[in-house]
Amino acid sequence: MIFFIVLTLYIIVGIFIIIRLLLNGIRPTNTLAWMLAIFTIPVGGIFLYLMLGRNRRKNKLFTLRHTPKVASYIKKALQHHVPITKEEYSEHQKLISLITKNSYFAPCSGNDVQLLKNGDVTFKAIFEALNEAQDFIHFEYYIFEEGELTRNLFELFQDKIQHGVKIRIIYDGIGSLSLSKRYIKKLQNIGVEIYRFLPIRFGKFLTSINYRNHRKIIVVDNKIAFTGGINVSDKYVKGDPHLGIWHDMHLQLKGPVVHSLQTIFALDWYFITNKDDIFDTAYFSHYPKIGESTVQIVHSGPDSDFSATQQLFFSMINEAHDYVYITNPYIIPGESILESLQVAALSGVDVRLLLSESSDSEIVRWCVRSYFERLLHAGVKIYLFPEGFLHSKTIVADDTVSSVGTTNLDIRSFEQNYEVNAVIYDDSFALALKNDFLSDCSKSIQLNYNTFVKRPWQDKLKEGVAKIFSPVL
CATH class of the missing domain: 1.10.1200 (Non-ribosomal Peptide Synthetase Peptidyl Carrier Protein; Chain A)
Structure with a gap:
């Protein structure tokens, strides 16, 4: 019964x-x-x-992000955002319009953009900026992992707090699961405001475990900002026992675009703390034009109406005329991105993918490889980087437009994670990123279609089994 x-x-x-x-x-x-x-x-x-x-986009679970207070803040924030004119972006008008409608940030000119490759260069620039902080430091990371970097950050934060600098930190509840309560308590004791993004709690486990904040954002005094693929972890400077050094790309940004990253941080801060002091108009500073680059910020999450980051990649691939070069560790593209890559290659566009030969997950490694045969058959060139673990998330096309950010080419990043990318409309920056890509390709192993199709049946079986899990990887 x-x-x-x-x-x-x-x-x-x-x-x-x-x-x-x-x-x-x-x-x-x-x-x-x-x-x-x-x-x-x-x-x-x-x-x-x-x-x-x-489907979070249908359910609108995270209603706190859609309150009148949030809408009012976004309206005020955009009033302080000075976009470029249509005449200035005619070459990429469709892409810019798409991002603006999805992420509400129009592109802004007059920015200084520095490409930061790997951990040593990136953390040197970050610590220099943090040391110059006079008013506030906003810190948002997916992985905040204890080690030498976090010890150095604690000492720096302690000094800055004593000099009146306000420090706010957001870390992800899953990505930073190893962050100890002791370290968090130390930060709180010196005056740092630190909060977890969607912590794992009994009763909310099923509604939050799969939706993570994968963003990496630092904003200092409304003057300088950082974003990209590098997390706070010693493996970017010291390596780890299994994969060696983690290679990655990050950006240092100065100029009006800093305001866009500050706005995203403020919305995330309000979402997890319900504190609206960060909406104060004091944070709407004047952003002088100090460089030549035009930059647009695109962000998305499971509460967005559309997958803005997926549509960014889709649009950049489809609009490419000569070439599109993509570096990404997790290429599990889904049918729309897969089709766009194949169509571009079959149409004569030079499509190249650069991935790490090794992986931090065996099931992800085999799932990624399950797409190789179809891509190679369409004419996509695939390179495997043999040194350490390549974690960069970049795309560059036609020497005119680039993107560096946190988004992987997989369903998790497109549908389930909170992500952020900077799109740079700058020929010289695109050329620099292209040359770096080609340099890494010269050190890598290029796959051959005729050889790859003859791989052992055991490998094909592993790929098939791993591909079943592609929607959740």
Whole structure:
């Protein structure tokens, strides 16, 4: 009798979920997959759906991001944002319009953009900027991992707090899971405001575990900002025992674009703390034009109406005439990006992908490789970087437009993570990024289609099994 009641309740819940899937209008293949999971995996199918399958864009779970107070702040923030004229961006008008509608930031000119390659260069620039701080430091990272870097940061923060600098830190509840309570308490004791983004808590586990803040943002005094792929971890300067040095790209930004990154940090801060002091107009500073680069910030998350970062990559690939070069450690593209890469290559565009030969996850490694055969067959050139672990997330096209940021080419980044990228409309910057890409390719192993298709069947089986998990990797 009890079994019959439980079975009946399970079927009712399952039917309710299927109705929600149909009402939300997700892809038929996804609907079918979740139907099979729910009715073939007892209990576990429903739990998997609750963690991984719900459409946040339809459900609008994170309503705190859409309050009148938030809308008012965004309106005020944009009033202090001076965009460029249409005449200045005619070459990339479609891309710029797309990003503006998705992320509400128009491009702004007069910025100084410095490309920072690898940890030593990046953290040198970051510490120099932090040492110059006089008013505030805003710090937002996916991985905040204890080690020599965090010890040095603590000493710097301690000195800055004593000199009246206000320090706010956001770290992700999963990415920084190893961050000890002792270290957090030390920061709090010296006056640092530090909060976790969507911490793992009983009762909210199913609604938050799969939605992470993957952004890396530093803003200092409204004068200088940093973003890119590098986390706060010693593996970027010392390496780790298994992969060696982690190679990555970061950006140092000065000028009006700093305001865009400050706005994103403020919205994230309000979302997790419900403190609106960061919306104070004192943070709407004057941003002088001090460089020649035009930059536009694109950001997205599971609460966005559209996947802005996915559409960024899609648009850049489709608009490329001569070449598009992509460096990314996690290329699990999904059908739309996969199709755009194939169409571009088949149309005569020089499409190249640069990835790390090694990986920090075996299942991700095999899943990434499961797409290689189709890409190579279409004419996409694939290079595997053999030194350490290549973690950069960059794209450059036609010597005119580039993007450096936090977004991976996978479904998790496009649909489930909070991400941020800087799009740079600058020929000289694009050329520098292109040359760096080609330099890394010269050190890498280029795959050959005819050789790759003859790989062992065991490898093909591993790829097939790993590909099943592509929506959640």
